[in-house]
Amino acid sequence: MDNVQYSVVVPLYNEEEVINETYKRLKRIMDSTKESYEIIFVNDGSRDNTLELAREICKYDSNIKLISFSRNFGHQIAITAGMDYSCGKAVIVIDADLQDPPEVIIEMIEKWKEGYEVVYGKRIKREGETFFKKFTASAFYRFLNKMTDINMPVDTGDFRLIDRKVCEALKSAPEHNRYVRGLVSWVGFKQTGVEFVRQERFAGKTKYPLKKMLKLAFDAIALFSHKPLKIAAYFGSILLLMSIVFLLFTLCNGLIVGTILSLLFLLNGVILTALGVIGEYIGRIYDEVKGRPLYIISEREGFK
Structure with missing residues (x-):
C-alpha cells in the first residue's frame, strides 16, 4: 500500500x-x-x-x-x-x-x-x-x-x-x-x-x-551526552587535590594512620563510581560493534 x-x-x-x-x-x-x-x-x-x-x-x-x-x-x-x-x-x-x-x-x-x-x-x-x-x-x-x-x-x-x-x-x-x-x-x-x-x-x-x-x-x-564522564573526571580531580592537601595536613599534625585509611576508602569509592560510568559507555560501544x-x-x- x-x-x-x-x-x-x-x-x-x-x-x-x-x-x-x-x-x-x-x-x-x-x-x-x-x-x-x-x-x-x-x-x-x-x-x-x-x-x-x-x-x-x-x-x-x-x-x-x-x-x-x-x-x-x-x-x-x-x-x-x-x-x-x-x-x-x-x-x-x-x-x-x-x-x-x-x-x-x-x-x-x-x-x-x-x-x-x-x-x-x-x-x-x-x-x-x-x-x-x-x-x-x-x-x-x-x-x-x-x-x-x-x-x-x-x-x-x-x-x-x-x-x-x-x-x-x-x-x-x-x-x-x-x-x-x-x-x-x-x-x-x-x-x-x-x-x-x-x-x-x-x-x-x-x-x-x-x-x-x-x-x-x-x-x-x-x-x-558525555557529561557523566566529565563529571566523573571533575570529581576525581577535585578529590585528588583535596587528598594531597589533607595528607600534608595530617603529616604535619601526626594524624597519619586513621586519616590515610579514610582517604583511601573515599578515593576507592570515587574510582569505582567513575569506572562504573565508564563501563556503561564501554558496554554500549560493545553492543554497537557486535553488529x-x-x-x-x-x-x-x-x-x-
Missing part, C-alpha cells in the same frame, strides 16, 4: 486486557479522517494472549498489520520496528494502554497539515498516577534536559506524529540502546506540541517500573 496516508504504530507487550479496546478506539478515530491508513501492531514477545488476539483482528480488518518478535526486545525497539515497516506519509506512535488518548491524533494531523514535521503530545496533567510516579517523571524529563546536549521538550513521551522524511532520517541512526523521542529531537525538522491530559491506564499494569525508567534515563544520557540486528521477527501478517 504505497498510497497510505497514515501509519499508526502500536507496540504490544502483555496487552491482552486492552488490545481490543485500543483497536476499536483507533479504528474509530482513523476512519473519521476519511483517508487511507494502516495500524501496525508490534508484538514485543508477549507472554499472554496478546499475539492470538492481534492475529484475530488482522483476519477481519485489512487495515491492520502485525509484526511479532522472536522474544522481548524492548519498547523502544518495538517502536523502531513499526517505523521501519510503516509506509504512511505520516507515522503516529501510540502505546496500547490508552493513557495517551487516541482522539488527540486528530489534532496532531491538523498540525501536520499546517506544515509541522514532528507533532509531539505534551502532558499537562497525569490522571490515575501516584505522587511518586508524577514526581519522578517530572524530575526525569528536566534532569535529562540538563544532562543531554540537545533540547528535548519536557513532559512528553513517545506519543507523537512524524513526517515520512523524519522517519527515513531515523533509519540512519541504528543505535541498539535506543531513546526514540531523543532521536526525534536530534534529527531536527519543524516541531510543535499538542497538549492533552494523560488518562488513567485502561487495564493491566505499567510496563515501565522504576528499574526500566532508570535504564531508559541512562540510555538517553549516554546516547546524547547484531536490532530485532528478529518471527512472523508478519498483513504485509504484501
